[in-house]
Amino acid sequence: QVQLVESGGGLVQAGGSLRLSCAASGRTFSTNAMGWFRRPPGKEREFVAAISRNGINTNYADSVKGRFTISRDNAKNTVYLQMNSLKPEDTAVYSCAAAEIVAYSRIPREYEYAYWGQGTQVTVSS
Numbered sequence: 001q002v003q004l005v006e007s008g009g010g011l012v013q014a015g016g017s018l019r020l021s022c023a024a025s026g027r028t029f030s031t032n033a034m035g036w037f038r039r040p041p042g043k044e045r046e047f048v049a050a051i052s053r054n055g056i057n058t059n060y061a062d063s064v065k066g067r068f069t070i071s072r073d074n075a076k077n078t079v080y081l082q083m084n085s086l087k088p089e090d091t092a093v094y095s096c097a098a099a100e101i102v103a104y105s106r107i108p109r110e111y112e113y114a115y116w117g118q119g120t121q122v123t124v125s126s
Contacts, residue, residue, distance in 0.1 A: 002026040002115040009120030020081040022096030029077040038092035054104040095119040
């Protein structure tokens with residue numbers, strides 16, 4: 001089992017920045033690839049970013065490329081999402097997720113995420 005707790009959400013003006021954190025406990029953090037997802041109001045959940053176990057490989061949704069950066073600190077059991085140049089359409093509940101992946105450098109497919117956090121609200125005002 002892996003427990004995930006997100007923090008860092010809030011209200012920010014368009015063009016501003018936020019950094020989300022996701023603290024993991026339970027099974028060894030470094031055995032998991034990690035991802036961030038979001039659910040905008042009234043919409044389905046969507047992929048935002050992912051990072052491999054060793055932090056070497058990352059993947060981003062087209063809508064956030066060049067603005068968001070995912071990173072991880074295995075010593076602190078934490079994954080981060082740095083969000084810059086925020087837009088009103090980034091408003092959503094952001095959740096982190098963990099996938100138990102054997103390969104150190106592989107990015108998981110969405111169905112491989114087995115553990116999910118409760119989420120943190122990000123609201124971007126225009």
